[in-house]
Amino acid sequence: MLRSRAHEEWEQAYEASPRRDDGLETSTLSGQELAPLYTVEDLPEGVEGEYPGRYPYLRGIHPGGYRGKLWTMRQFSGFASAAETNRRYKYLLENGQTGLSVAFDMPTLMGLDSDHPESRGEIGYCGVAIDSLADMDRLFEGIPLDRVSTSMTINSPAAILLCMYLAVAERQGVPFSRLEGTLQNDILKEFIAQKEFVFPPGPSMRLVVDSIEFCTREVPRWNTVSISGYHIREAGSTAVQELAFTLADGFAYVDACLERGLKIDDFAPRLSFFFDAHIDFFEEIAKFRAARRLWARHLRERYGATSERSWKLRFHTQTAGVSLTAQQPEINVARTAIEALAAVLGGTQSLHTNAMDEVLALPTDRAARIALRTQQVIAYETGVANTVDPLGGSYLVESLTRRMEEEAERYFQRIEELGGVIPAIEAGFMQREIADAAFRHQQELEQRRRIMVGVNEFTQGNEEDTIELLRIRPELEEEQIERVREVRRRRDRGRAERALEQVRKAAADPKENLMPHILEAVRAYCTEGEIMAAMEEVFGRYTETPVI
Template identity: 55%
Template sequence: MSSYNLDKVSRIKEQRRRWEDTTLKKTIERVPERASEEGVEFTTISGMKVNRLYTPADAEGLDYERDLGMPGEYPFTRGVHANMYRAKNWTMRQFAGFGTAEETNKRFKYLLEHGETGLSIAYDFPTLYGRDSDDPLSEGEMGKCGVAMNSLEDMEILLDGIPLDQVTTSMTINGPAPVVWAMYIAAAEKKGYPRRILGGTTQNDILKEYIAQNTYIYPPAPSLKLVVDTMEFGSKEMPRWNTISISGYHIREAGSTALQELAFTLIDGLTYVEEGIKRGLDVDDFAPRLSFFFNCHNDFFEEIAKFRAARRIWARELRNNYGAKQARSWLLRFHTQTAGCSLTASQPENNIVRTAIQGLAAVLGGTQSLHTNSMDEALALPSDKAVKIALRTQQIIAHESGVTTSVDPLGGSYLVEALTNEMEKGFYEYKHRIDAMGGMLAAINHGFPQKEIVDASCRFQAEIDSKKRIFVGVNDYVDNAPPEIPFLQIDPDGYRRQCERLARLRMERDNEKTSSALETIRQKAIENKENMMPYLIDACNAYATLGEITGVLRKVYGEHKDPSIV
């Protein structure tokens, strides 16, 4: 049943025309709009036109039962849980990692003491590329943008004193994700936590790497095979673990629009579903453990609409096109991180306000967990003070704003529903284009999503340069005073200690056992028939290093080269 009958919609359109010709016209003659004075177009950050006024006529095609439904019911536009935050707040999961495992372990404990409810591990660039800290290519990068993770020993130190049966862990790792996950499993089991009780998420979204972040190692085919290995292993042995967090975050950070983030992320997700089905897995066995990771930028209503459209599209696609029969398989559950690309080095205190707006949008959009960025992240890794303010921002939203008392409080807003419909329409336009190319892998090989993101980024920067879009403290309200905030100092001796630890590990471990485990990985990778996860766990238990394991796989699989720069 439509929300509004045609007669009412027709009358409302007539009323709007009358209002535009009378009341509005007189007002504009007296107080001109910015668009007429400055050439400003009223659009979202992504360039979607924003009307002056929204009425039921802008949502005339909306069918409540078909398009919205009730919270916790198909198509989940209004939320994946019936009572949302009235029962339990989202998981407050601050992204953290720097220097050595010891330093990051201290930060984890600091955050948990101040009310964080889930861990989120940031790894340094050598780890993201599957390199050990003493690799020549790692020089100067160890511990700079995350924690160094070279072996099971590092993971044991990182998790020391953390109650893994009570705290879920998210790991932002992609190219070497199966190896780092194997380290986590091995370390947890050594500490007495069976793998079946472990809860958390591995990002493990390799398609996004080829599109945006570029921390890939192997070519797409073997990389996808490893991803499906984790899906299969997790569905059988780790029922509480999300084996992929399909990530739009880095797509947005690379310069995409909100619509491009939505479209490319969901199409990546559907590609993983297709690969799992090709393996012979039942979609209802693995789909419930797929989760998502979205960015939340400054455009408040656009971001909320993006999240609502994502839930509706995913539910419809999984049920109608991929044969999922269980409601759990239709759920799009997601983590949100506020937009790092919106943070400014000038006037960093302004970032507290940006983060609060973005965090509020994520909550009103129905997120399951949230990371709020710290004010100093455009300048350095977060200080203790900055990260505590970021966490307190979430806690104020949860306990003082009142937005958690009603489920989907913006549902039914003419603006929000119209933007949600526009997001869904735009998704299918992108999907039809990518399907015509042969799917996402073919589109990536043609450089299609990459070029779309570059073009969007250039348009946005041009708007900043021309002042068509104001960034406070950057292109207007500028203050050149140096920032007066404390900065985190990483232990300058950490690199030496990390390399010494690696050297000692290689001397003291049972190298015969390590070599045997690495050779087994090589043989199984060549055969390309079995699930690799058990063999990766064995190698981690034998204290093979990350670089040694990925080195074996590099020799078998080769290394990916971006087709645009080959």
């Protein structure tokens, strides 16, 4: 395209103008080069034909954007015991939160009961401790499951926790068909980034497909997998890596379900996504937009999905934990607001805003409320929800969006060349890419080529940075251990043993879907750790060779 005269004049004027000489990077946070100016000449071809609610959904999956429905304000929370977390949920619902999101503690995430020796010191710290149906029942006491939607962040033992939720619904008299929510259930990103794996990749994938197959039939409004880039990004990846590895994981789940014999349009509409909203504003917005187009294209063109619902990428966003600082933690409110705004301008379906104290501990009530209020300011005060995809047509955003799509495609190609996602994981490919990016970023900070306020610049005030922190009661550990032992004492022992034997048998038979057997074990008050141990006897345990 010929450059306009005005453009040439600008270029000359720019060349002649003074520059800031501060040694700071002018590329995006992920290192994508940026020009000083974007113009109509940078608009990718075809952008003017893109409309919201229309394939390939660059501008959003709904024709009316947030005019139809605001995003769901879904604060991830859980700590200490089920009873304490239940009180926090009621507090959040009373304050206008519109969906629940359960954070489990480390033993629960790793499939260990509270009385396991390795659970020592970890009970109730990173989330709520759940050992059996008794805890799950208490967690949702007084919260009718047909009136809330619930997201559960759990991966290796996801099938078990889902069954506990289903069993609570049974006890509340709510049919499975009315349950709404999301199970993270994304084991691939555990191998890649968050590392909360238990079983090897093969049986892990089988459990994911078992739960998808079961929910497709029995729990049709449940989002079966929340394919997650968040942890990949927090582990240090670039925005493009987050985008590419997450979608590649998504394709791997699609492939596994097709191999099982499921029909694409039966299960694909219930796959959802979960991204990070980092601090580089425009790069993040471009990432969300690129993700929608990539998913739609691949689902339609590569997998032959014919239902529009299969093409639409729906996603949850959480603001970036890694962007927050322990220094002057109140500044985190500002960071989180900017990141949340990027998520909204990128068209997120639901959003978690981090509390300012999350870099130090789990949030206090006050910090959790301010985080929720931040979303409410964006939704109700700023006016950004009044127009659909307000940055559509932005020279910069459209150009970045297209660039990220192209770079993601190059990663898909490389993963394909390595034999697919699981062989690439086993070769340490994604892990190494992420570790390299994390190290690069740290060096940029060390060399002051990037600034983190309060960390490597503007540190005056750091001495006053103490804020109130949530402490977990030290008695909790013993109480929780006693609770799980009490459950084991009081249950029908014969029924529990038979149920565990059935789980073991079903695990050994790859043709059998494990879900009904796990559900029966949960109803019989088998504990999470017992059900995991029964499966581990068959599946074995995964250990990784660390990549530095």
